[in-house]
Amino acid sequence: MASKFELKKSKNDKFVFNLLAGNGQVILTSEMYDSKASALNGIESVKKNAPNDGRYGRLCAKDGSPYFTLKAANGQVIGQSQMYSGEKARDAGIESVQQNAPGAPTSDLTAAG
Template sequence: MAGKFELKTAKSGQFHFNLLAGNGQIIMQSEMYESKASALNGIASIQKNAADDARYDRLVSKSEKPYFVLKAGNHQVIGQSQMYESEAGRDNGIESVKKNAPEATVDDQTA
C-alpha cells in the first residue's frame, strides 16, 4: 500500500496534515495552517522537497530523542517527525518520507 497525506481540520478551525506510510504509521506531521489552500501548498512542498537529502535537519530533542524536520527551499520547516529511540530509527523515517511522499495521495478529511 502506498503512503498518503491525511488532511484534517483542528478544533481551532485550522488545517494540518500527517504523512502516513503504507502501513498507516505517521511518518511526519505539519504545522497548523490558516487555510486549506495553504495546507495543500504545504503538502505539495513536501512532495517537491522530500527526495533532497539536504532539506532534512537531523536533530536531537531536549530529552535526547532523535527526530528530523524537512525544510523548503526558503528554509521554513514544512514537516516534523515523531521522536525516535535511535538515530537509525530517525534515518529510517527520513528514508520512508523520501519513498512515500512524492507519490502519496491526499485523503481530505476536512469535509
C-alpha cells in the first residue's frame, strides 16, 4: 500500500486528516478544520512544506516521549505526529513524511458514515 492522506469528519462535524505511511500507520495528524475546503488546503500545505526540514519542530511530551510538528511558512502548526519510543524513531517519522507527503493522494472519507 502506498502512503495517502485520509480526510475524515469528526463527531463534532469538524474535518481532520491523517497522513498514513505505506504500512497504514498514521504518521501525521492535522488540527480540526471547520470546513472541508480548509482541510483540503491543509493537505496541500503539508505537501508543500513536508520536504523542508526547517519546518519541523522536534519536541518532547511531558513524559519525555519524542514527537514532531510540521509548520507552514507562517509558523502555524499544520500537523503533529504520534508519540515515539525514541528520538531515532521520531526522526524516521519525519523522514517518512518528507518522502511520502508531497506525492500522496487524498482519500476522502467524509461522505462515508
